[in-house]
Amino acid sequence: xxxxxxxxxxxxxxxxxxxxxxxxxxxxxxxxxxxxxxxxxxxxxxxxxxxxxxxxxxxxxxxxxxxxxxxxxxxxxxxxxxxxxxxxxxxxxxxxxxxxxxxxxxxxxxxxxxxxxxxxxxxxxxxxxxxxxxxxxxxxxxxxxxxxxxxxxxxxxxxxxxxxxxxxxxxxxxxxxxxxxxxxxxxxxxxxxxxxxxxxxxxxxxxxxxxxxxxxxxxxxxxxxxxxxx
Numbered sequence: 443x444x445x446x447x448x449x450x451x452x453x454x455x456x457x458x459x460x461x462x463x464x465x466x467x468x469x470x471x472x473x474x475x476x477x478x479x480x481x482x483x484x485x486x487x488x489x490x491x492x493x494x495x496x497x498x499x500x501x502x503x504x505x506x507x508x509x510x511x512x513x514x515x516x517x518x519x520x521x522x523x524x525x526x527x528x529x530x531x532x533x534x535x536x537x538x539x540x541x542x543x544x545x546x547x548x549x550x551x552x553x554x555x556x557x558x559x560x561x562x563x564x565x566x567x568x569x570x571x572x573x574x575x576x577x578x579x580x581x582x583x584x585x586x587x588x589x590x591x592x593x594x595x596x597x598x599x600x601x602x603x604x605x606x607x608x609x610x611x612x613x614x615x616x617x618x619x620x621x622x623x624x625x626x627x628x629x630x631x632x633x634x635x636x637x638x639x640x641x642x643x644x645x646x647x648x649x650x651x652x653x654x655x656x657x658x659x660x661x662x663x664x665x666x667x668x669x670x671x672x
Contacts, residue, residue, distance in 0.1 A: 449550075449553075449579060449583075450480075450484050450510070450513065451480040451481075451483055451484045451487075451601065451604060451605055451608070452477045452480035452481050452484060452512075452546050453546055453549060453550055454480075454583050454605055455476060455477060455480045455605065455608055455609060455612070455614070456473075456477070456543065456546045456547060456550065457550070457555070457574070457579065457580045457583060458580070458583065458609050458614045458615075458617060458618060459473055459612070459614055459617070460547075460556075460572060460574065462573065462574040462577065462580070463573055463574075464571065464573065465556070465557075465559060465571035465572040465573035465574070466571060467543070468614070468617045472611075472612050472613070473543060473612065474537040474538075474542055474543065475533060475534070475537045476608050476609075476611070476612035476614075477536070477537065477542055477543060477546060478532075478533040478534065478535070478536035478537035478539075478542075479533050479536075479608055480604075480605075480608055481512070481513070481516045481536045482500070482516070482529060482532055482533055482536060483604045483608070484513060485513070485516060485517055485520075487600060487601060487604070488508070489503060489505075490502065490503055490505050490508070490517050491503060491517065491520055493528075493529065494526070498528045498529065499526035499527060499528055500520050500526070500527065500528065500529060500532050501520070501526070502517060502520045502521035505517075510549075512539075512545055512546065512549065515539070516536055516539075519532075519535060519536070520532060544570060547570070547572040550572070551572065554575065554576055555574065555575065555576045555579050555580075556572040556573065556574055556575065557572065557573055557574075557575045558570060558571070558572060559571040559572070559573065583605075584618050586599075586602050587602065587605070587606060587609075587615075587618065587619075588619070590602050590603070590606060590634065590639075591606065591615075591619070591624075591627050591630060591631060591634070592623075592627060592630075594630070595639065596639055597639075597640070598634065598639045598640050600640050603634050603637070603639060603640045606631070606634050606635070607634060607635040610631055610634075610635055611635070615631075
């Protein structure tokens with residue numbers, strides 16, 4: 443991947459979720475909601491949307507297209523909405539974008555980081571697989587996360603802090619680091635997740651992300667309960 447091709451939060455999150463060689467998702471139960479939270483956080487960090495100070499409703503800023511189809515689609519959903527909604531509602535709506543994880547993966551294929559393949563389930567059903575062909579971008583992400591988690595820096599890069607929080611609650615950090623080491627840094631991770639280790643510029647995104655994580659943790663269980671009772 444060229445250094446001039448930066449990754450978005452939702453792309454970084456998917457790389458952490460994928461098994462590199464198999465191209466399958468390691469922990470997928472909350473992935474759509476985590477990706478929805480990453481989409482909203484990306485829009486906030488790019489200042490393409492902001493939260494109304496009174497009701498915490500998400501409002502779109504009048505900005506030109508980014509040229510990234512998925513990100514622009516999420517922005518248009520907020521910009522064109524007839525009724526305002528808060529972060530929790532938008533994360534839930536983004537999570538329901540059709541083929542969300544596949545669209546994120548396809549974007550990484552276009553960047554030469556993943557390769558799209560077809561695999562078999564029970565020798566009958568086909569599914570899309572996305573093995574990693576360029577490990578350098580994920581290696582850089584992991585190194586960035588390591589520096590943040592295993593240090594006591596009080597002014598973390600906002601994008602890194604948001605990614606750690608999303609990955610932590612989506613149970614993806616254990617895909618990257620040994621559980622014992624993560625347990626030893628439990629207090630530090632909690633500090634990052636709460637937003638105590640970032641500057642003021644990232645506070646809005648962190649607050650929205652925390653709401654997103656609440657949805658990511660609760661919504662799958664709620665949906666399962668509805669299905670089982672129907």
